[in-house]
Amino acid sequence: MDALLPMIKPGLVHSPSSTLLDHPLLFFGSGRMVKNLNPIRIPKITKVKAEAHKQVSTAPSIDFSDPDWKSKTSVSLDFAEGYPSDEEWHGYINNNDRVLLKVIRYSSSTSAGAECIDPGCTWVEQWVHRAGPREKIYFKPEEVKAAIVTCGGLCPGLNDVIRQIVITLEIYGVKKIVGIPFGYRGFSDKSLAEMPLSRKVVQNIHLSGGSLLGVSRGGPSVSEIVDSMEERGITMLFVLGGNGTHAGANAIHEECNKRRLKVAIVGVPKTIDNDILLMDKTFGFDTAVEEAQRAINSAYIEDVLINSPGVGENSTLSSGYITVDSRQSPNHKLSGWASVFRLNTVSSSKIVSILSVCAVRGGSGLEGAKELGSSTSVSLDFAEGYPSDEEWHGYINNNDRLLLKVIRYSSSTSAGAECIDPDCTWVEQWVHRAGPREKIYFKPEEVKAAIVTCGGLCPGLNDVIRQIVITLEIYGVKKIVGIPFGYRGFSDKSLAEMPLSRKVVQNIHLSGGSLLGVSRGGPSVSEILDSMEERGITMLFVLGGNGTHAGANAIHEECNKRRLKVAVVGVPKTIDNDILLMDKTFGFDTAVEEAQRAINSAYIEAHSAYHGIGVVKLMGRSSGFIAMQASLASGQIDICLILEVPFNLHGPHGILSHLKYLLETKGSAVVCVAEGAGQVFLEKINAADASGNIILGDIGVHIQQETKKYFKGIGFPADVKYIDPTYMIRACRANASDGILCTVLGQNAVHGAFAGYSGITVGICNTHFVYFPIPEVIAQPKVVDPNSRMWHRCLTSTGQPDFV
Numbered sequence: 001m002d003a004l005l006p007m008i009k010p011g012l013v014h015s016p017s018s019t020l021l022d023h024p025l026l027f028f029g030s031g032r033m034v035k036n037l038n039p040i041r042i043p044k045i046t047k048v049k050a051e052a053h054k055q056v057s058t059a060p061s062i063d064f065s066d067p068d069w070k071s072k073t074s075v076s077l078d079f080a081e082g083y084p085s086d087e088e089w090h091g092y093i094n095n096n097d098r099v100l101l102k103v104i105r106y107s108s109s110t111s112a113g114a115e116c117i118d119p120g121c122t123w124v125e126q127w128v129h130r131a132g133p134r135e136k137i138y139f140k141p142e143e144v145k146a147a148i149v150t151c152g153g154l155c156p157g158l159n160d161v162i163r164q165i166v167i168t169l170e171i172y173g174v175k176k177i178v179g180i181p182f183g184y185r186g187f188s189d190k191s192l193a194e195m196p197l198s199r200k201v202v203q204n205i206h207l208s209g210g211s212l213l214g215v216s217r218g219g220p221s222v223s224e225i226v227d228s229m230e231e232r233g234i235t236m237l238f239v240l241g242g243n244g245t246h247a248g249a250n251a252i253h254e255e256c257n258k259r260r261l262k263v264a265i266v267g268v269p270k271t272i273d274n275d276i277l278l279m280d281k282t283f284g285f286d287t288a289v290e291e292a293q294r295a296i297n298s299a300y301i302e303d304v305l306i307n308s309p310g311v312g313e314n315s316t317l318s319s320g321y322i323t324v325d326s327r328q329s330p331n332h333k334l335s336g337w338a339s340v341f342r343l344n345t346v347s348s349s350k351i352v353s354i355l356s357v358c359a360v361r362g363g364s365g366l367e368g369a370k371e372l373g374s375s376t377s378v379s380l381d382f383a384e385g386y387p388s389d390e391e392w393h394g395y396i397n398n399n400d401r402l403l404l405k406v407i408r409y410s411s412s413t414s415a416g417a418e419c420i421d422p423d424c425t426w427v428e429q430w431v432h433r434a435g436p437r438e439k440i441y442f443k444p445e446e447v448k449a450a451i452v453t454c455g456g457l458c459p460g461l462n463d464v465i466r467q468i469v470i471t472l473e474i475y476g477v478k479k480i481v482g483i484p485f486g487y488r489g490f491s492d493k494s495l496a497e498m499p500l501s502r503k504v505v506q507n508i509h510l511s512g513g514s515l516l517g518v519s520r521g522g523p524s525v526s527e528i529l530d531s532m533e534e535r536g537i538t539m540l541f542v543l544g545g546n547g548t549h550a551g552a553n554a555i556h557e558e559c560n561k562r563r564l565k566v567a568v569v570g571v572p573k574t575i576d577n578d579i580l581l582m583d584k585t586f587g588f589d590t591a592v593e594e595a596q597r598a599i600n601s602a603y604i605e606a607h608s609a610y611h612g613i614g615v616v617k618l619m620g621r622s623s624g625f626i627a628m629q630a631s632l633a634s635g636q637i638d639i640c641l642i643l644e645v646p647f648n649l650h651g652p653h654g655i656l657s658h659l660k661y662l663l664e665t666k667g668s669a670v671v672c673v674a675e676g677a678g679q680v681f682l683e684k685i686n687a688a689d690a691s692g693n694i695i696l697g698d699i700g701v702h703i704q705q706e707t708k709k710y711f712k713g714i715g716f717p718a719d720v721k722y723i724d725p726t727y728m729i730r731a732c733r734a735n736a737s738d739g740i741l742c743t744v745l746g747q748n749a750v751h752g753a754f755a756g757y758s759g760i761t762v763g764i765c766n767t768h769f770v771y772f773p774i775p776e777v778i779a780q781p782k783v784v785d786p787n788s789r790m791w792h793r794c795l796t797s798t799g800q801p802d803f804v
């Protein structure tokens with residue numbers, strides 16, 4: 001297999017005719033390639049002189065008084081001889097790193113959504129190249145002329161991509177960057193001049209939709225385009241577009257190869273339709289769904305309020321998910337689980353008829369997990385035997401598994417490498433796939449389900465409550481209640497449980513907060529259990545963060561001790577995104593979206609003031625994910641501070657001297673700080689909330705005060721504005737992306753309980769939904785890895801140096 005790899009060997013730089021430039025996307029694994037791809041040619045490696053690109057990405061030693069500090073440090077190209085040893089990799093991606101393409105191991109080709117290559121549904125590894133900066137680069141930045149072109153229809157985010165390409169090219173040291181106007185047409189239409197691009201030009205273009213460069217369809221032939229590229233001396237072409245644009249890009253690439261031109265053609269797939277193969281999603285898709293949802297909401301409101309009651313009733317059913325509407329068509333054929341959505345009563349009796357006799361099981365979802373401890377897979381003891389393959393229709397086969405980690409790091413020093421042993425051996429760790437099972441454990445008519453929401457607020461709580469209730473009703477459950485104000489509702493006699501039904505929850509997702517209320521602290525686990533027994537609860541859905549999940553696990557264990565037939569299922573809720581093993585928790589995306597608005601206000605304030613400095617504090621007591629992502633999303637942050645990365649305020653490498661430099665050079669600056677950061681500078685409060693969480697000092701206020709003091713002290717004018725949007729970012733309604741996440745989490749929580757799992761929580765992992773044993777995800781808070789690509793991307797975006 002290695003013979004196929006586009007290796008950059010010590011002392012070698014790959015030649016244009018035989019390398020990644022030929023095959024920007026290669027697949028490896030088990031000798032199998034994805035259909036429709038041409039066989040991979042064995043690359044011919046030509047000897048050229050060695051070029052090592054030395055970049056300091058995390059620990060640059062910077063002299064801020066030098067106006068050229070950026071070009072001298074993190075962006076400098078300091079070529080050296082020879083290939084760097086593993087120890088020398090700092091923030092670079094090792095060329096041999098690979099990402100697994102498919103992460104689900106289907107146990108049967110008839111399991112819901114199974115994508116099998118052969119009828120036996122054999123597990124086939126298919127690897128793709130990991131993206132990111134390489135230590136050895138192929139082009140000399142000063143020789144590069146880069147062009148960007150946007151083709152096809154418009155798409156939200158085009159300007160964001162243009163902007164970041166330009167900024168990143170500048171960081172590499174590229175000076176000649178141009179935009180080709182109006183798509184491929186700009187290559188031939190003499191009336192359209194190419195547009196010089198620089199950081200200054202693109203600084204704020206992401207604040208508007210459309211494309212700075214304009215778009216078009218149609219245009220010149222490939223050979224005309226390449227003639228024009230040769231004439232212009234273009235050596236890098238970035239092509240933003242959909243499938244047509246990419247077909248064009250590939251033809252241009254092939255033509256360049258034919259003409260033996262040393263040109264890199266790189267596409268960035270753009271389409272709101274999300275119809276590009278192999279990717280989780282294309283940019284613009286999320287925004288399009290968000291906007292579409294607004295249109296649906298308007299349609300819903302129009303129908304309900306203006307049209308006849310009959311129409312209104314219909315749109316009540318269809319609101320949230322328009323596909324439900326199509327399923328109501330009497331001619332629409334549904335099978336298996338899908339039919340359950342439509343044929344409510346029939347389906348529940350069908351489900352009952354296939355009841356299994358398996359016991360409610362403890363959390364035991366992780367298999368073969370070297371670092372996570374071994375655990376058993378779930379075994380099912382069905383009364384009437386295992387259904388044959390032909391019988392699966394829309395159900396998840398119990399033996400389906402999802403791979404936890406998808407990157408094969410070739411070296412422990414590759415950027416963000418998470419290796420289990422020093423050799424970075426590839427270890428398969430499998431988790432259970434979430435979803436409806438054909439055999440269920442509970443008889444719906446015997447179930448009493450309760451939902452409780454604990455901890456702080458989080459956008460999407462109502463969406464999850466709503467979906468749990470709707471899904472329970474689909475199963476045929478009649479007794480559904482909400483426990484008011486968190487665990488406290490189990491003991492406080494003044495708080496009556498709230499009966500829940502589809503009618504009650506129908507529109508609750510249109511507001512933030514929790515219909516049930518939240519609280520911290522509360523009764524002991526045994527009090528909770530006594531109350532659950534008294535109420536006859538057989539399913540408990542627990543929405544909360546790490547504390548809540550610790551509680552849920554204790555409840556599950558106590559149920560086991562008391563030999564109660566109860567399913568305890570968690571749904572992780574936290575805007576902080578600090579739960580282990582998941583791609584993200586619900587509410588996080590919305591919090592980032594809202595935080596970005598606060599950052600934009602801070603930017604405008606700072607930008608409009610003479611020597612303005614905006615400081616924004618964001619939530620995240622034990623991790624800096626919100627601050628990092630909001631900084632990245634906004635593109636307006638100069639300094640992002642998180643608790644995972646230490647910093648100094650004072651001194652030559654401190655934040656204050658960098659702020660002075662920014663005011664001198666840019667005229668303004670914006671700082672984003674996570675609430676958990678810089679606690680060492682603050683006096684300990686020595687207090688905890690009702691749940692025992694330590695109360696933090698206010699780092700935002702501290703930075704504001706220190707900044708004012710510093711500039712006053714040196715007699716340098718500075719206008720400091722402080723924005724604290726912390727509660728605003730978590731009290732709002734979930735955005736579309738969180739709305740979808742919440743809906744699927746809610747459905748899967750119910751499927752998990754009905755399948756007979758307990759002590760589990762539902763999560764999204766590598767874009768698929770899985771069940772985790774609770775203890776595995778709350779062993780410690782998930783934090784930002786300062787060696788991760790995401791943090792490095794944030795640094796690339798802010799341009800900030802190290803502050804120690």
Ligand SMILES: Nc1ncnc2c1ncn2[C@@H]1O[C@H](COP(=O)(O)OP(=O)(O)OP(=O)(O)O)[C@@H](O)[C@H]1O
Pocket residue numbers: 454455456457486487488519520521522544545546547548549550551552554573574575690691693
């Ligand atoms: N170790 C534990 N065992 C049992 N219950 C716990 C434990 N830790 C916390 N709880 C309970 O869980 C509930 C919520 O905990 P907490 O206030 O820490 O919020 P959280 O779930 O971590 O959410 P957030 O992300 O908002 O902090 C509280 O009622 C608390 O009493």
Ligand SMILES: O=P(O)(O)OC[C@H]1O[C@](O)(CO)[C@@H](O)[C@@H]1O
Pocket residue numbers: 455456457545574575576619620621675689730
């Ligand atoms: O004010 P409250 O409810 O204690 O919540 C604050 C905490 O809740 C969170 O939003 C979620 O854990 C933290 O980021 C924050 O520190």
Ligand SMILES: [Mg+2]
Pocket residue numbers: 455545546547
């Ligand atoms: Mg917590």
